[in-house]
Amino acid sequence: xDIDVSKIKGIIFDYGGTxxxxxxxxxxxxxDAWQKAGVAxxxxxxxxxxxxxxxxxxxxxxxxxxxxxxxxLVIKMRIELQRLSELGHFPPAQVEGMAxxxxxxxxxxxxxxxxxxxxxxxxxxxxxxxxxxxxFYGNISTVLKDFGIDGYFEKIIESAVVGVRKPDPKIFLxxxxxxxxKPEEVLVFGDSMSKDIVPARKAGCQAIWLKGRCxxxxxxxxxxxxxxxxxxxxxxxxxxx
Numbered sequence: 001x002d003i004d005v006s007k008i009k010g011i012i013f014d015y016g017g018t019x020x021x022x023x024x025x026x027x028x029x030x031x032d033a034w035q036k037a038g039v040a041x042x043x044x045x046x047x048x049x050x051x052x053x054x055x056x057x058x059x060x061x062x063x064x065x066x067x068x069x070x071x072x073l074v075i076k077m078r079i080e081l082q083r084l085s086e087l088g089h090f091p092p093a094q095v096e097g098m099a100x101x102x103x104x105x106x107x108x109x110x111x112x113x114x115x116x117x118x119x120x121x122x123x124x125x126x127x128x129x130x131x132x133x134x135x136f137y138g139n140i141s142t143v144l145k146d147f148g149i150d151g152y153f154e155k156i157i158e159s160a161v162v163g164v165r166k167p168d169p170k171i172f173l174x175x176x177x178x179x180x181x182k183p184e185e186v187l188v189f190g191d192s193m194s195k196d197i198v199p200a201r202k203a204g205c206q207a208i209w210l211k212g213r214c215x216x217x218x219x220x221x222x223x224x225x226x227x228x229x230x231x232x233x234x235x236x237x238x239x240x241x
Contacts, residue, residue: 002225003206005238008187010179011124012172012205015134017191019117019149020069020110022230023212025191030080033105037098039081041089049087053079063137068146069110072139073103114147120231121152124238133175133188135159135166135195154178166195169203176203189234193219208234 013019021029027050034046041049053076057063062075077099084090090098124130132153134140138160144150155178159165162174176183183204190196191210200207209227214220228234 003187003208003237007185008206008238009128009185010176010181010187011128011130012133012175012179012186012188012200013121013130013153014188014190014192014196015132015136015140015143017212018189018196018210019121020113020147021191021212022113022116023191023210025213025215027215028213029106029109030077030102033102033109036105037101039084039090039098039102041084045084045087045089049080049083052083057137063139065139066142067137067139069143070103070107070146072137072143073106074099077102077106111147114149117231118149120235121149123235125152128187129154129179131155131157131175131178133157133166133171166192167199169199172200172203172205176205189231193222193224197224210234 017024017026027047030050031043031046034041056079057076062079063072067075078095081090081095081099085092085095130153132140134157136158138158140156140158141150144153157171157174157178159171162171164171164174172188173183176186179186184206186205188196188200188205188207189210190200190207191212193209197207197209207226209224210231211227211229228237
């Protein structure tokens with residue numbers, strides 16, 4: 001790795017895809033749940049309705065600050081399955097029931113990933129001040145509290161609140177400012193090369209890529225020296241450096 005651990009004085013964590021899915025793009029987590037729940041659709045159709053739902057959530061205020069992650073998932077799955085129904089590929093009468101079933105599967109997957117991340121967050125927070133920087137819907141504080149990890153972060157920089165979204169490097173500079181450090185003294189953990197690693201590096205930070213299943217083939221094939229497949233792998237490197 002090219003990370004200079006000796007310079008690190010603070011850490012920025014991404015949330016979605018990093019802490020709650022172990023590096024996998026959330027589309028893959030939801031696709032797994034669709035298959036387990038028995039939603040009959042191919043991957044291309046799934047990706048179409050996934051994108052539709054993401055755009056709808058960005059366009060209309062569906063997610064409110066009091067919604068926890070399970071609430072968020074029910075809303076998101078309802079939008080996806082309603083769209084699938086509108087396209088003629090799912091019975092309208094089954095949307096609500098299936099949305100609840102898929103949301104629960106996704107929530108359980110997220111909780112499992114968060115539980116695996118907790119020892120890493122605990123160990124790192126004892127050595128470094130930590131800030132969360134996330135593209136989210138305005139309810140990240142509720143989500144973190146629900147999962148019991150809100151106490152690890154000194155400040156939360158959330159796109160819906162600060163008005164800056166990744167991949168704009170400015171959102172990472174807000175995290176650096178919150179830590180009161182120089183960019184080169186901050187290590188960023190993220191799951192997206194385009195939305196986390198590239199802008200974090202442009203901001204002057206060091207960055208570790210937690211790489212799981214990616215959204216695009218191009219990102220899947222991207223090589224980066226500071227890549228890990230689990231947060232445990234990352235902390236092992238930092239402790240041995």
